[in-house]
Amino acid sequence: xxxxxxxxxxxxxxxxxxxxxxxxxxxxxxxxxxxxxxxxxxxxxxxxxxxxxxxxxxxxxxxxxxxxxxxxxxxxxxxxxxxxxxxxxxxxxxxxxxxxxxxxxxxxxxxxxxxxxxxxxxxxxxxxxxxxxxxxxxxxxxxxxxxxxxxxxxxxxxxxxxxxxxxxxxxxxxxxxxxxxxxxxxxxxxxxxxxxxxxxxxxxxxxxxxxxxxxxxxxxxxxxxxxxxxxxxxxxxxxxxxxxxxxxxxxxxxxxxxxxxxxxxxxxxxxxxxxxxxxxxxxxxxxxxxxxxxxxxxxxxxxxxxxxxxxxxxxxxxxxxxxxxx
Amino acid sequence: xxxxxxxxxxxxxxxxxxxxxxxxxxxxxxxxxxxxxxxxxxxxxxxxxxxxxxxxxxxxxxxxxxxxxxxxxxxxxxxxxxxxxxxxxxxxxxxxxxxxxxxxxxxxxxxxxxxxxxxxxxxxxxxxxxxxxxxxxxxxxxxxxxxxxxxxxxxxxxxxxxxxxxxxxxxxxxxxxxxxxxxxxxxxxxxxxxxxxxxxxxxxxxxxxxxxxxxxxxxxxxxxxxxxxxxxxxxxxxxxxxxxxxxxxxxxxxxxxxxxxxxxxxxxxxxxxxxxxxxxxxxxxxxxxxxxxxxxx
Numbered sequence: 001x002x003x004x005x006x007x008x009x010x011x012x013x014x015x016x017x018x019x020x021x022x023x024x025x026x027x028x029x030x031x032x033x034x035x036x037x038x039x040x041x042x043x044x045x046x047x048x049x050x051x052x053x054x055x056x057x058x059x060x061x062x063x064x065x066x067x068x069x070x071x072x073x074x075x076x077x078x079x080x081x082x083x084x085x086x087x088x089x090x091x092x093x094x095x096x097x098x099x100x101x102x103x104x105x106x107x108x109x110x111x112x113x114x115x116x117x118x119x120x121x122x123x124x125x126x127x128x129x130x131x132x133x134x135x136x137x138x139x140x141x142x143x144x145x146x147x148x149x150x151x152x153x154x155x156x157x158x159x160x161x162x163x164x165x166x167x168x169x170x171x172x173x174x175x176x177x178x179x180x181x182x183x184x185x186x187x188x189x190x191x192x193x194x195x196x197x198x199x200x201x202x203x204x205x206x207x208x209x210x211x212x213x214x215x216x217x218x219x220x221x222x223x224x225x226x227x228x229x230x231x232x233x234x235x236x237x238x239x240x241x242x243x244x245x246x247x248x249x250x251x252x253x254x255x256x257x258x259x260x261x262x263x264x265x266x267x268x269x270x271x272x273x274x275x276x277x278x279x280x281x282x283x284x285x286x287x288x289x290x291x292x293x294x295x296x297x298x299x300x301x302x303x304x305x306x307x308x309x310x311x312x313x314x315x316x317x318x319x320x321x322x323x324x325x326x
Numbered sequence: 327x328x329x330x331x332x333x334x335x336x337x338x339x340x341x342x343x344x345x346x347x348x349x350x351x352x353x354x355x356x357x358x359x360x361x362x363x364x365x366x367x368x369x370x371x372x373x374x375x376x377x378x379x380x381x382x383x384x385x386x387x388x389x390x391x392x393x394x395x396x397x398x399x400x401x402x403x404x405x406x407x408x409x410x411x412x413x414x415x416x417x418x419x420x421x422x423x424x425x426x427x428x429x430x431x432x433x434x435x436x437x438x439x440x441x442x443x444x445x446x447x448x449x450x451x452x453x454x455x456x457x458x459x460x461x462x463x464x465x466x467x468x469x470x471x472x473x474x475x476x477x478x479x480x481x482x483x484x485x486x487x488x489x490x491x492x493x494x495x496x497x498x499x500x501x502x503x504x505x506x507x508x509x510x511x512x513x514x515x516x517x518x519x520x521x522x523x524x525x526x527x528x529x530x531x532x533x534x535x536x537x538x539x540x541x542x543x544x545x546x547x548x549x550x551x552x553x554x555x556x557x558x559x560x561x562x563x564x565x566x567x568x569x570x571x572x573x574x575x576x577x578x579x580x581x582x583x584x585x586x587x588x589x590x591x592x593x594x595x596x597x598x599x600x601x602x603x604x605x606x607x608x609x610x611x612x613x614x615x616x617x618x619x620x621x622x623x
């Protein structure tokens with residue numbers, strides 16, 4: 001007996017129209033309600049873009065392309081946001097560079113090394129990291145971590161004094177609250193999400209690939225390089241991009257530990273600023289073009305994180321689809 | 327390793343030389359990665375507990391926030407505790423039902439059509455929107471017209487929670503076996519009835535635990551509240567729908583940038599209170615998952 005493919009068991013093929021006419025009002029009302037709630041996501045995203053751009057309009061129109069200059073000074077009415085964009089890029093890169101090897105290491109530890117009964121407690125610990133609120137990381141960062149790091153930064157700076165490239169990266173001036181401190185704190189904060197996403201991807205590697213590699217006499221490392229990595233590459237790249245998106249948007253911890261001075265410098269141990277933290281610190285007291293400017297930085301940040309997230313999700317979905325097809 | 331006496335000790339199962347060494351190094355690096363994560367986590371928790379425990383008392387949790395500079399043993403964070411509880415509760419009431427309904431659309435009605443895929447994709451993307459953007463958004467569409475209030479803060483937190491609830495609920499609904507739905511249709515139930523009385527109860531454990539994790543995330547957020555609740559109040563505001571309010575994260579943020587030891591100590595106390603609230607929510611979520619989940623991955 002051949003069966004006709006049915007999209008929806010509630011409206012069997014052949015009698016579809018008849019049944020749908022007989023569907024009670026409440027049933028259809030429920031469907032509309034559910035659809036409305038689903039559409040809410042799209043509505044909110046569009047509203048965010050429209051309403052914040054409206055509030056930022058006077059910044060875009062008075063400053064024009066000067067929004068991309070390195071000059072943010074309320075006293076002279078100059079509102080160029082380049083220093084904040086630079087800070088966001090630098091802290092995001094530091095966070096990703098520090099967090100990704102650690103996250104992939106833990107993901108591999110969980111999937112390839114430890115037995116199942118050990119992996120659950122490890123996952124709990126990683127989840128705890130995600131439950132610590134941003135502001136608590138910031139509080140600890142500025143009162144405990146930054147003063148401690150300042151000593152380390154100072155000795156590194158005196159160590160690299162005079163060495164060409166290293167001096168301009170790690171030399172004086174140094175400060176406890178800096179790009180690098182912010183990057184480290186952000187790395188702690190994005191580790192849980194990068195770990196759990198990489199773990200999900202790595203867990204989809206077919207057991208037969210693993211066993212095949214082991215059967216050929218591969219060590220664990222060779223098995224990971226030959227069977228796990230080619231399979232999960234794409235998904236891990238997506239996870240890393242999602243981590244980058246999180247790091248760029250993280251606000252309160254960054255606002256507390258970045259040092260709050262709008263400067264473009266190659267010195268990673270120097271004070272800086274980034275996009276979310278300048279909004280958090282200045283929006284409350286700002287007015288006029290400055291307020292519009294901060295709203296505009298919000299618009300840029302929103303656009304940036306949407307782009308990063310869309311690419312990341314696209315990469316993850318594509319690699320997932322390819323795997324299903326394979 | 328069974329070695330026959332007299333024979334040379336040579337085990338083919340064990341790789342030798344550089345292959346063996348590199349394998350061990352990489353395994354050690356993986357363990358090191360985990361240790362690198364435990365150390366800061368342990369440091370944060372130990373510091374918060376050590377510095378916060380000496381401040382926390384019943385009067386700390388209930389007293390008003392001091393207006394002037396006072397030593398650590400005076401004043402408290404009562405209004406912030408009340409504010410965090412009311413604002414988070416209101417945000418939960420707003421976001422969780424909407425999120426569950428949204429997920430019902432994605433899983434029960436949309437299926438694989440383009441609209442459901444689009445909504446699913448953008449709820450994933452929305453979980454990555456920075457929380458401060460939610461604050462700016464509610465400031466632009468609500469606060470400018472109706473003023474600061476706990477409600478505005480709840481809207482901002484709700485926007486943050488919505489995609490998380492949609493995603494976790496969607497995952498749980500996917501796990502409910504189709505046979506349950508088909509059996510209900512076979513006895514003539516409408517789709518709404520099947521969803522409400524069969525599918526949702528079957529997935530309720532996972533849905534509740536996902537929602538609790540979203541609540542824990544929202545309770546710790548500061549950025550969406552900065553421009554929506556005007557954290558300046560120092561007394562308890564019981565009316566969540568109007569007037570300035572405050573929250574634990576807002577108080578921690580204010581105290582962290584204060585130079586006074588008394589204020590910093592109250593910041594640690596508030597941090598311990600907040601972490602305790604978040605951890606309790608997480609533990610309840612784990613309990614619900616363990617106790618009430620019928621279908622899991």
